[in-house]
Amino acid sequence: xxxxxxxxxxxxxxxxxxxxxxxxxxxxxxxxxxxxxxxxxxxxxxxxxxxxxxxxxxxxxxxxxxxxxxxxxxxxxxxxxxxxxxxxxxxxxxxxxxxxxxxxxxxxxxxxxxxxxxxxxxxxxxxxxxxxxxxxxxxxxxxxxxxxxxxxxxxxxxxxxxxxxxxxxxxxxxxxxxxxxxxxxxxxxxxxxxxxxxxxxxxxxxxxxxxxxxxxxxxxxxxxxxxxxxxxxxxxxxxxxxxxxxxxxxxxxxxxxxxxxxxxxxxxxxxxxxxxxxxxxxxxxxxxxxxxxxxxxxxxxxxxxxxxxxxxxxxxxxxxxxxxxxxxxxxxxxxxxxxxxxxxxxxxxxxxxxxxxxxxxxxxxxxxxxxxxxxxxxxxxxxxxxxxxxxxxxxxxxxxxx
Amino acid sequence: xxxxxxxxxxxxxxxxxxxxxxxxxxxxxxxxxxxxxxxxxxxxxxxxxxxxxxxxxxxxxxxxxxxxxxxxxxxxxxxxxxxxxxxxxxxxxxxxxxxxxxxxxxxxxxxxxxxxxxxxxxxxxxxxxxxxxxxxxxxxxxxxxxxxxxxxxxxxxxxxxxxxxxxxxxxxxxxxxxxxxxxxxxxxxxxxxxxxxxxxxxxxxxxxxxxxxxxxxxxxxxxxxxxxxxxxxxxxxxxxxxxxxxxxxxxxxxxxxxxxxxxxxxxxxxxxxxxxxxxxxxxxxxxxxxxxxxxxxxxxxxxxxxxxxxxxxxxxxxxxxxxxxxxxxxxxxxxxxxxxxxxxxxxxxxxxxxxxxxxxxxxxxxxxxxxxxxxxxxxxxxxxxxxxxxxxxxxxxxxxxxxxxx
Numbered sequence: 001x002x003x004x005x006x007x008x009x010x011x012x013x014x015x016x017x018x019x020x021x022x023x024x025x026x027x028x029x030x031x032x033x034x035x036x037x038x039x040x041x042x043x044x045x046x047x048x049x050x051x052x053x054x055x056x057x058x059x060x061x062x063x064x065x066x067x068x069x070x071x072x073x074x075x076x077x078x079x080x081x082x083x084x085x086x087x088x089x090x091x092x093x094x095x096x097x098x099x100x101x102x103x104x105x106x107x108x109x110x111x112x113x114x115x116x117x118x119x120x121x122x123x124x125x126x127x128x129x130x131x132x133x134x135x136x137x138x139x140x141x142x143x144x145x146x147x148x149x150x151x152x153x154x155x156x157x158x159x160x161x162x163x164x165x166x167x168x169x170x171x172x173x174x175x176x177x178x179x180x181x182x183x184x185x186x187x188x189x190x191x192x193x194x195x196x197x198x199x200x201x202x203x204x205x206x207x208x209x210x211x212x213x214x215x216x217x218x219x220x221x222x223x224x225x226x227x228x229x230x231x232x233x234x235x236x237x238x239x240x241x242x243x244x245x246x247x248x249x250x251x252x253x254x255x256x257x258x259x260x261x262x263x264x265x266x267x268x269x270x271x272x273x274x275x276x277x278x279x280x281x282x283x284x285x286x287x288x289x290x291x292x293x294x295x296x297x298x299x300x301x302x303x304x305x306x307x308x309x310x311x312x313x314x315x316x317x318x319x320x321x322x323x324x325x326x327x328x329x330x331x332x333x334x335x336x337x338x339x340x341x342x343x344x345x346x347x348x349x350x351x352x353x354x355x356x357x358x359x360x361x362x363x364x365x366x367x368x369x370x371x372x373x374x375x376x377x378x379x380x381x382x383x384x385x386x387x388x389x390x391x392x393x394x395x396x397x398x399x400x401x402x
Numbered sequence: 403x404x405x406x407x408x409x410x411x412x413x414x415x416x417x418x419x420x421x422x423x424x425x426x427x428x429x430x431x432x433x434x435x436x437x438x439x440x441x442x443x444x445x446x447x448x449x450x451x452x453x454x455x456x457x458x459x460x461x462x463x464x465x466x467x468x469x470x471x472x473x474x475x476x477x478x479x480x481x482x483x484x485x486x487x488x489x490x491x492x493x494x495x496x497x498x499x500x501x502x503x504x505x506x507x508x509x510x511x512x513x514x515x516x517x518x519x520x521x522x523x524x525x526x527x528x529x530x531x532x533x534x535x536x537x538x539x540x541x542x543x544x545x546x547x548x549x550x551x552x553x554x555x556x557x558x559x560x561x562x563x564x565x566x567x568x569x570x571x572x573x574x575x576x577x578x579x580x581x582x583x584x585x586x587x588x589x590x591x592x593x594x595x596x597x598x599x600x601x602x603x604x605x606x607x608x609x610x611x612x613x614x615x616x617x618x619x620x621x622x623x624x625x626x627x628x629x630x631x632x633x634x635x636x637x638x639x640x641x642x643x644x645x646x647x648x649x650x651x652x653x654x655x656x657x658x659x660x661x662x663x664x665x666x667x668x669x670x671x672x673x674x675x676x677x678x679x680x681x682x683x684x685x686x687x688x689x690x691x692x693x694x695x696x697x698x699x700x701x702x703x704x705x706x707x708x709x710x711x712x713x714x715x716x717x718x719x720x721x722x723x724x725x726x727x728x729x730x731x732x733x734x735x736x737x738x739x740x741x742x743x744x745x746x747x748x749x750x751x752x753x754x755x756x757x758x759x760x761x762x763x764x765x766x767x768x769x770x771x772x773x774x775x776x777x778x779x780x781x782x783x784x785x786x787x788x789x790x791x792x793x794x795x796x797x798x799x800x801x802x803x804x805x806x807x808x
Contacts (some may be wrong), residue, residue: 004587017611029583049639049689050615060618061611130742131764139723141656143643147725150733152645152654155564161635162645162652162727165566166556169608173568176575181763183582184432188407188768190589197766204744204762207733208575211759212420212462212567217730218745218757219461226729231562239453241548241563248563250548254453317451319545321563324616327551327606332534338603339617351617356607357580360596362587 003030004362008186009092010034011085012069013109015042018140018171018202019098019126020065022178026094027068028355028364034070034092034380036085039402041073041373042066064352066370067342073374073402076107080400085109086117087385094182096124100137111197120195122185126178131199140202142170148203151210155228165209173205176356237288238263241321242295247304248321251311255281262314266307267298344368374402406433407768411585412790414439414490415470416498416510418448419541421601422527423466424574425581426497430469431761431770437493437786438470439486440779441477442808448500449540464776465758466574473787474780474808481806483508488791491518494594495581497525499541512596522594523584527577530602543570543601550605555612555632573604575762640689641697642667645727646705648713652727653705660685663722670720671704671713748772780808 008031012023020035020042027033035042044062047055055061072088075081089095095114097104104110111123125131128140143164146152155163177200185198207214217225234240238253238260253259260281264273272278272294277287284291299307304320311318322330328351333339340354346369355364381387381401395401411434415426430436459467473489476482490496490510498505505511512524529541530549539545544565547553557563577599584595606613631637638644642657642664657663661684668677676682681693688697708716710726717724734757739745746760761770787793787807801807 002587002591004583021610025579050611057622058618060615064611064614129738130744133738133741135738141723143654143656144723144725147654147727148733148736150728150730152652152727153729155566156558157561157564160561161558161647162654163556163558163564163566164633164645164654165568166552166608167612167633168610169568172608172610173572173575176572176579177762180575180579180582181765183579183586184407184763185765187582187586187589190586194767196768199764200762201742203738204742207739207744207759208762209568209571211465211571214730214733215465215759216461218734218759219464226731228564236453241565243562248557250544250553250565252453252542252545254451317539317542317545319548321548321553321557322551323554324551324613325620327613328617328620330549332530332536332549332602333606335533336531336600336603338531338606351621352614353606353610356576356599356603357583358598359580359584359587361593362584362595
């Protein structure tokens with residue numbers, strides 16, 4: 001079976017999250033990714049904690065973000081170290097970095113320099129705030145970018161703390177945009193023969209992520225579109241999140257007579273159907289707050305499972321607000337291979353997330369977890385770059401490689 | 403547009419929701435010719451479940467349908483379906499989110515289409531994937547957000563869940579990624595293939611490391627299930643990477659390495675007296691279970707003392723990592739967004755200028771561009787019938803009279 005990016009070599013000079021994951025998406029579809037890291041290892045190798053979850057047993061952050069690649073541990077501050085990477089770039093198709101531009105300049109790994117080394121190179125800058133502008137070198141932190149876009153102020157009920165839309169969701173947007181830019185450039189290069197520079201960022205990703213709410217405001221300048229409407233005052237009260245005995249559930253029902261009748265049937269309150277406050281769709285909208293109050297109290301009398309059964313019986317859509325624990329047991333997630341088990345020779349099988357897209361003829365592979373530091377030094381230097389064992393011994397002695 | 407990334411590529415867009423529509427729009431940005439096929443029948447309702455009134459072209463619709471031409475066909479007539487099949491036979495990429503039954507009825511499901519058009523790359527954005535108990539559930543983003551755990555993890559305890567809407571945007575990018583990979587593959591094999599992405603998977607991946615770490619913890623530690631809680635500012639694992647209310651606005655700090663910043667931070671928030679407090683004098687203690695909530699409470703009080711503007715002027719020149727939380731009006735005026743074309747100004751003629759979310763990726767040789775705004779329904783029916791299928795004007799007139807096309 002063909003492998004899409006077979007023969008494509010990627011030099012990965014990335015750290016933490018957005019950059020490594022961008023490279024992972026390429027590796028998942030067959031690219032050979034070589035992670036260039038300092039002798040002490042990429043910063044994320046030393047992560048102690050990830051949220052409430054300690055990394056001491058196993059650094060799932062580093063090992064997942066860096067799946068499917070090789071590690072070259074090398075001292076880029078030494079001239080010989082740079083030369084090794086230039087030789088590698090000469091034989092590669094893609095270079096990806098989320099280092100700051102000033103850092104890349106200092107290391108002489110900037111676009112202009114590498115373009116001279118390899119004019120067919122796709123050079124991908126995957127940064128915090130974009131290739132241009134006064135903030136091009138601003139450090140990339142997801143909560144900072146999300147705050148800057150305004151989505152945190154938009155979400156949530158009036159008066160509640162701002163809602164931070166996911167830990168690193170912005171980084172994940174930046175990651176897929178980087179990979180997408182790279183494969184577009186590779187596709188274009190197939191026809192034109194030209195390499196080019198591609199740039200994507202956390203900030204750009206966050207702006208797009210906010211689009212469903214941000215674009216309506218930008219197009220109309222309506223002040224009421226700066227904040228999410230309260231769940232207590234929805235125009236269609238049948239399309240709303242409601243508390244049940246155990247979990248919140250998202251009820252998603254059209255506000256027509258046909259569906260209202262079924263809604264009341266599922267609710268077990270047929271008498272509500274002809275209540276003059278709610279007996280037409282217009283009335284339901286006008287008296288939405290009252291209806292929501294009633295539903296808030298009625299729906300807490302039964303569990304989510306019970307309501308799902310009743311609403312599905314009427315052909316209505318409802319979805320519990322699941323936790324991670326629920327997700328870990330979700331048959332749909334496993335059957336579609338959105339969650340998978342990875343078989344890595346170093347450990348017993350581990351559960352993790354799968355691929356982001358499925359191709360019918362040339363599927364990707366989740367492969368194995370991230371490499372140990374410098375694990376592929378010799379393989380790369382000898383097999384790929386033609387160094388001898390003697391040269392390798394000298395390079396180690398001089399502190400150029402691990 | 404000969405130099406565009408996707409010059410010469412034709413796309414048939416049969417997407418009715420935001421995700422698939424955005425994927426096609428992006429292809430248009432990158433130089434592909436995109437035909438948006440819209441049902442002539444205004445009551446066409448793919449999932450028999452229309453929650454909102456049938457769209458007018460609202461702002462989100464205009465955003466996800468820029469750079470496209472529109473052809474309107476009678477989806478429920480034999481002749482309308484035949485024209486649709488003919489167009490589908492001539493494109494490189496098809497993007498859809500329609501249910502399989504409808505695609506089969508139209509005669510353009512993948513199995514059928516690839517017989518006559520073996521090079522077609524066929525992209526589907528479903529709600530929940532092709533397998534499992536929700537394989538037939540419509541692609542409704544709120545439901546995918548709920549099922550995935552995303553909505554749960556961003557909910558502050560004590561407050562209701564707040565739907566974030568970002569999964570459908572991520573899904574658009576994931577689908578585009580799969581399609582471009584398939585296009586790249588086609589250059590070598592000569593064959594197209596089917597590409598699947600879903601809203602559910604998009605949300606799972608948007609949470610990335612959190613899901614991965616949770617799964618690892620379930621397997622490797624004895625942490626009880628109650629240990630996995632939504633993210634909450636009142637119990638944040640790092641008080642210096644958290645949100646705080648000032649006298650007016652909220653501020654977001656992102657100081658991951660607290661040892662490095664502790665001295666400057668205490669000075670900045672006028673809490674010099676706690677710098678050497680034995681409860682907080684190491685990173686481990688500041689972030690540990692024993693004292694971190696004490697620290698959060700202290701910071702809660704301290705930040706309230708001044709307005710955001712006062713704090714900002716006080717923090718000039720101090721190496722803090724923070725951002726004041728403002729609303730959309732702030733990004734609307736953000737030069738960083740415009741210089742990178744994340745936001746662009748478009749001329750809407752009589753409607754005047756409008757700000758639109760622009761291009762998410764920059765290319766040094768082959769820049770993206772807007773060559774046309776969102777079309778009106780059927781605006782290019784004639785053009786597409788002539789250019790793509792070679793119909794004569796008499797044929798087209800007849801088709802219009804018979805209400806096969808609009």
